[in-house]
Amino acid sequence: MTHGDAIRPEASVPGAATRVGKATGVALWRQVADHFEQAIAAGTYSAGMRLPPEKEVAERFHVNRHTVRRALAELGSRGLVRSARGSGTYVGAQRIAYPIASRTRFSEIVGASGRQPGGRLVASATEAASDVVARSLGIKAGAAVVRLELLRHADGVPICIATTWLAVERFPDAASVYAARRSITRTLSAHGVTDYRRAKTRVVAAAADFDDSLRLDVKPGSPILLVESVDIDMQGRPVLATRARFAADRVEFVIES
Amino acid sequence: MTHGDAIRPEASVPGAATRVGKATGVALWRQVADHFEQAIAAGTYSAGMRLPPEKEVAERFHVNRHTVRRALAELGSRGLVRSARGSGTYVGAQRIAYPIASRTRFSEIVGASGRQPGGRLVASATEAASDVVARSLGIKAGAAVVRLELLRHADGVPICIATTWLAVERFPDAASVYAARRSITRTLSAHGVTDYRRAKTRVVAAAADFDDSLRLDVKPGSPILLVESVDIDMQGRPVLATRARFAADRVEFVIES
DNA sequence: TTTTATTTGTCCGTATGTATA
DNA sequence: GTATACATACGGACAAATAAA
Secondary structure: OOOOOOOOOOOOOOOOOOOOOOOOOOOHHHHHHHHHHHHHHHOOOOOOOEOOOHHHHHHHHOOOHHHHHHHHHHHHHOOOEEEEOOOEEEEOOOOEEEEOOOOOOHHHHHHHOOOOEEEEEEEEEEEEOOHHHHHHHOOOOOOEEEEEEEEEEEOOEEEEEEEEEEEOOOOOOHHHHHHHHOOHHHHHHHOOOOOEEEEEEEEEEEEOOHHHHHHHOOOOOOEEEEEEEEEEEOOOOEEEEEEEEEEHHHEEEEEEO | OOOOOOEOOOOOOOOOOOOEOOOOOOOHHHHHHHHHHHHHHHOOOOOOOEOOOHHHHHHHHOOOHHHHHHHHHHHHHOOOEEEEOOOEEEEOOOOEEEEOOOOOOHHHHHHHOOOOEEEEEEEEEEEEOOHHHHHHHOOOOOOEEEEEEEEEEEOOEEEEEEEEEEEOOOOOOHHHHHHHHOOHHHHHHHOOOOOEEEEEEEEEEEEOOHHHHHHHOOOOOOEEEEEEEEEEEOOOOEEEEEEEEEEHHHEEEEEEO
């Protein structure tokens, strides 16, 4: 390896030059990766933008193209960029920061990210509670529950498919109320629940099946974030049991303790 | 459709028979799925066990094989079961419940699940902090940090690859201390940090790259849970910045608010 | 090693009830 | 009310992978 100098791209490369001493013990590929990570974070490269071709990057950094590829692979494995053969490497869309906290409201979260939240009621039905749902809602298995299936989106881009169950006894016409008010919060308040909070959240990852791929507009097999949650009212009684499937490349969950 | 009766498997089927009225508005495939979900939760079918063949299930439930397939697909998409052509459908291994809370310690969490925790130091190095790491640790970009790369496992099964950064100024020989004590907690206490807590956690999902597939023993492209976290000491100063990649089918994150 | 049976995966098709335009 | 689209459910046939003989 005969690159005489530190990693320092030419001025023509967008973004401030990353200046790192040459004997830092940091692998070259990591320095290149850090450079692009910082440039993306700084907005030099925005969502959907194409990065310079690998060959060009290699020349400007005075490293081998394989070193650049190693760096881009690192960023790719974290979803920051995606490479398209014969086309280029593109910056992935910015994920919506989705805080999982006591107060977790889809529309507020999406709105806070500067996007227009939306939800479409895909299906609704009254059914007998399965054991799992019944336990979450603190009711007897087989008791009547309303199931609401929502496709939620931000700026028209699908974010998640959420299935929510409510006990019929407490929320007899949840389906029709939701259809009219188009908001879970307002549906609950129409039934006298003025406030509610998240009690428990369970996060798992899985691969998108064919159904997900159609409804969330992702490729089958791509990662899905599966969230099971229970919300309770101010008296501590469960009001909502939800099972949601998020397109993994569109959200990041943030937990502050 | 001439199945005259409710979903009610014969007594020979393991597990209590699920009795559901025929006009509940619940699709047959969902009833079958609920039955197996409950049976798995109840332990009737334990991890790794093979479910009865689709044909057999169809006969016993008096439904078509396609209906059974739809039910198993639902469970499969949630990772509860996985199907192998020519062999059968198997119950997935139970995930380690990984609480993300103020006190988050790998060995304690794995130990609590009844498994033997372990960790192998894959690599360690002293390097200059990248912008992202520096911001997390509250130090100047370029300041010296120790990077520890750990492969953590439970009962010998790899769970995650964790990369942890510590400021050299505060933890000068973190690498050698960890190598000797084999515990992050003990490494910190050797440097005078008696207690620490999780301040922020960020969860994202991605697909396993080739590297992950080798080290975590998963198939390339299978889902990976990516966790970035910062731990702080009792004075609120950052002590650890960590980036971990979990095999998604081996853990479930639990957040209680 | 070869054969055979088992089991899942993928097609084809038909019919029916329900929600939507 | 009618037409259309969709999800559900069923029946059959065969391919492909696996496991057992």
